Amino acid sequence: MNILLIEDEPGVAHFVKKGLEEQQFQVTVAHDGHTGMKKALDEAFDFIILDILLPEISGWEVCRKLRKDFNLATPILILSALDSTSQVIRGLNGGADDYMVKPFKLDELVARIYAIHRRHKGILSERNTLAFEGLEIDLETMEAFRDGEKIKLTAREFKLLEYFMKNPGRVLSRMRIMEHVWGVDFDLGTNVVDVYVNYLRKKIDKQFEAKLLHTVIGMGYVLKKDEN
Numbered sequence: 001m002n003i004l005l006i007e008d009e010p011g012v013a014h015f016v017k018k019g020l021e022e023q024q025f026q027v028t029v030a031h032d033g034h035t036g037m038k039k040a041l042d043e044a045f046d047f048i049i050l051d052i053l054l055p056e057i058s059g060w061e062v063c064r065k066l067r068k069d070f071n072l073a074t075p076i077l078i079l080s081a082l083d084s085t086s087q088v089i090r091g092l093n094g095g096a097d098d099y100m101v102k103p104f105k106l107d108e109l110v111a112r113i114y115a116i117h118r119r120h121k122g123i124l125s126e127r128n129t130l131a132f133e134g135l136e137i138d139l140e141t142m143e144a145f146r147d148g149e150k151i152k153l154t155a156r157e158f159k160l161l162e163y164f165m166k167n168p169g170r171v172l173s174r175m176r177i178m179e180h181v182w183g184v185d186f187d188l189g190t191n192v193v194d195v196y197v198n199y200l201r202k203k204i205d206k207q208f209e210a211k212l213l214h215t216v217i218g219m220g221y222v223l224k225k226d227e228n
Contacts, residue, residue, distance in 0.1 A: 005017060008051060013031065037066065050077070064095065070159060079102065087099075134146055157200050211226045
């Protein structure tokens, strides 16, 4: 299991990382909220452990943005020294799957990770999906498949693909994509859209004969059936 640990205290981060790696987890550490949120969106993780009192952006805000703004379904466990009932309720109501108070026992943390992961995998009886020409995405689990083959996407790539699949056959300009996927309505002066479309194209089209994601020169991009 690939875990993102967002924790600013070096001692705690080292202890958790070392302990989880001894249990055969892969652990990536971010030491502030901004870096943690960017990693959560740009890389594919199975689980997030999140502190609350973080530099740059608080854990409350990180959790809210990941859930509300980016629809990230990855399980989140809050690990915090804030131990009041109101804080626990705030964390759970804010989108976290569980809340543990520091100090904690590593074996309990591991048990909770496994329990949350099992619950996350089995909780959905009805799936909210979009499908187009053999391409399918699950909006709840953020999983993507083409012709039954699972495609591993980052959160940002998934959001981009979701936007295309909600608008099949429609040419989408770079500005419109920027607004819906990055949440900005102005030109950032970068080629970030082109870069991410290229990332996505390599994952959903490269191994398949029929291409689905096409460039419309001077206009943008479109998801459509390959007519060649």
